[in-house]
Amino acid sequence: MDKNDELYKEASALCGAALGRLVRGYETNPEARRDLLQEIHIELWRSLRLYDGRCSLQTWVYRVAHNVAASHIVRSRRASERLVDLDALETELGFVDGEVQANQRLSVSRLLDRIYRLKPLDRQIILLYLEGEQAASIAEITGLSAANVATKIHRIKKLLNRQSAEGTNHARR
C-alpha cells in the first residue's frame, strides 16, 4: 500500500460520515447520489497526491467534495431542471414508522427542500454550517472572506428559523 492509499484511508475515516450526508444536500436521486459519492471518493484519492499539508486534511477533503458536487449540479442543471417537492422527498426517504420519526423525517425533508433551491456557493456554506463548521473554517474552504461568510451564516440562520416557525404554525393549523 502506497502513501496515497494510506492518506486516503485516513481522510475517509475522518470525513466519511460527513461526505455521506453532504451528497444528500446535492442530489435527490438515490442512484445518482451513490455515483456522486463514488466520484467524490475517486477525486479525493487522486487529489491527495498534491496534498502538501498547508491546510488541514479535513479542509482539503471538504474542498474536494464540495467542488466535485458543485460541478455535478452545474453539469446536470440543464439536462434536467429538477424541482423537488415534499411528496418526492417523503417517498425517497422511505416508509415512515411512528409519529416522532415521521415528524423528524418531514423536518429533514423541509430542510433538504430549502437546500436544493440554493446556488452552489450558498449551498456549500449552509452544508458546512450544518456540519458544525465555524465561520473561519468555512471561509478557508470556500475562499470567501470571513466577514462575508459570517454575514451569509447570519442570513441562513434567519431563513432557517423563519421557515421552521412557518412550518410549526402550519402544522398547528
Next chain:
Amino acid sequence: MHEDNREQSHEELWKSQEEESMQMSTEEVCAMARRWERKNVPVYWVLLGLTVLFVAADLRGLRFFVNFPSPWLVAGNVWMLALCCYVGWTLRRGPLKMAPAGPCLAFLRRGYEVQRWALLGVRRGVVLFAPAIVALWWGGGPVLAAKNLGVQSTRVLRLLAGPTPLIVLAVMLSCIWLAFWKEGRKLDREIEKLGIEAR
C-alpha cells in the same frame, strides 16, 4: 436562548439523517481510481488520431482541388485546412484545468471560465469558417462536389450553383453563433456574481 436551541436543532436534524453509505471498500476505491487514470490515456490518443485523420482527409481534398483551375477553391480549402490545424492545436492544449482541491469560489469561477472559453472557441470558429465557405461557393465547390458524388440532375446542380447553399449555411452559422453568444452572456453574469461574492 430560544434561537440557540433552534440553531442546535437544525444541526442535530441534519446529522440525524441516514448517511449515504459507500458501496465499495477503501481498497476498491483506490483500485478504481488507478484504473480511471489509466483509462484517460487511450482517450487522449484516440482524439489525437482523429485530428490527424481529419487533416489527412483535408489534404487529400486539397490535392483534388489543386487539379482544378479555380483559385477560389484552392484558397478556400487551404483556409479550411489551416483552420482545422488551429482548432486541433487549441483542443490539444485545452484550457488550464484546476485541481478540485482549491477553494470552492475559485474552482467554481474557473469552471465557468472554462465553459466560456469553449463557447468563445466555437463562436470564433464559426466566424473563421465563413471566408472559407464563401470562397468554396464562389469557386463552384458545391457543384463540383455533387458531380464528384455522381449527381446528374440539372435542377439540383442549378440549385447548388445559385446562392441557396450559401444562404442556408449563413443562416445556420448565424443561429449557432447567436445561441453560443447567449450562453456566453449567461456565463459572464455568473462570473460577475462570483466576483462580487469574492469582495
